[in-house]
Amino acid sequence: MLLTQGVTKGCIRAASAAVRHVNSWSSTTWVSCSRTHIMAGRTALIVYAHQSPTSFNSAACKVAVEALQEQGCKVLVSDLYAMNFEASATAKDITGDLKNPQDFKYGEETLEAWQEGRLSEDITAEQRKVEEAELIIFQFPLYWFSVPAILKGWIDRVLSQGFAFSLEKMYDNGIFKDKKAMLSFTTGAMECMFLPDGINGDINVTLWPLQNGVLHFCGFQVLEPQIFWSIAHTPPAVRTALLVAWRARLNGIWEEKPLSFASSALFDLSFQGGFRLTPEVKEKLNAAPHGITTGHHIGKPLPPNNQTQADTENAKTISDILT
Incomplete structure (x- = not known):
């Protein structure tokens, strides 16, 4: 009931x-x-x-x-x-x-x-x-x-x-x-x-x-x-x-604007590098309040609405940090 x-x-x-x-x-x-x-x-x-x-x-x-x-x-x-x-x-x-x-x-x-x-x-x-x-x-x-x-x-x-x-x-x-x-x-x-x-x-x-x-x-x-x-x-x-x-x-x-995903440019796209985020990117992201995406949370809180909303404050924050 x-x-x-x-x-x-x-x-x-x-x-x-x-x-x-x-x-x-x-x-x-x-x-x-x-x-x-x-x-x-x-x-x-x-x-x-x-x-x-x-x-x-x-x-x-x-x-x-x-x-x-x-x-x-x-x-x-x-x-x-x-x-x-x-x-x-x-x-x-x-x-x-x-x-x-x-x-x-x-x-x-x-x-x-x-x-x-x-x-x-x-x-x-x-x-x-x-x-x-x-x-x-x-x-x-x-x-x-x-x-x-x-x-x-x-x-x-x-x-x-x-x-x-x-x-x-x-x-x-x-x-x-x-x-x-x-x-x-x-x-x-x-x-x-x-x-x-x-x-x-x-x-x-x-x-x-x-x-x-x-x-x-x-x-x-x-x-x-x-x-x-x-x-x-x-x-x-x-x-x-x-x-x-x-x-x-x-x-x-x-x-419509598409959803935000992590750019391939952030990764070492080699077998030696393991297709992982580069050390430089990881260092820059230390100041970010959330992970890059739902999947690339890098041990931080998940970015809110990363897979449901195209315009998110987290995407802008990550972009500002990486540029």
Whole structure:
């Protein structure tokens, strides 16, 4: 009973916050004829992972398609469940003979297959979409603090070595450094449960493996995540308000500033140096109140909202210290 009361009160607070959020977006007029003309010719890809066409995730996907098309953008959608997309990375992803069938190594085999044009058609079709897109939106429900298995399979199979990354081309020197990407997802939990003192822990820590370890690693400019909190406990009117706010945000998505990550220039990018922060950088950062990023905390308090807000005081402080 107490839990139910807590959830109800949390929904009321979430509803109020959502309405304030909608009003803040609505106070700015984003779309104009000239701006729509500028957006024409741009391509966005939505990688969508939800089983039900009546879900909130489906509604968010449809809003994104409509909002981007209204700007004159070409929109590609990979509906993974409808496509019955294969989630497992196996030798079936390679056509022709394997280089070393007795000691199969997926990364090495797919690298050679990509170089020789021998990846399976479902992978190459998705890679063509990624190549064409200037913005990729991943739309999904948060499962076990991560993405659904079918979306993880898309990441594992499509963002293959050579195509999406290499040892020479990663992070801010990554292959997709001229493209933008973002996560848009629903949660079962309330926002307060994902605060630093919440039972689920800091959402910034949850998002670090996906946003830094996948998107930023491949070079993407990572935009702030679009998080729809506790959708199962959200009243219909608030759901509508959230979609209105999402549409408004998409109208200005191309101009958004990306999240801050540690520059590769701060590290000794050699095997001898261990790909670690240089001694000079560490010395300068002694005066910083927080770590550089959620992952590069260097034994200091985590920088607040490093994975959820593009404009943070910590990013400015770190920049000032290092310059």
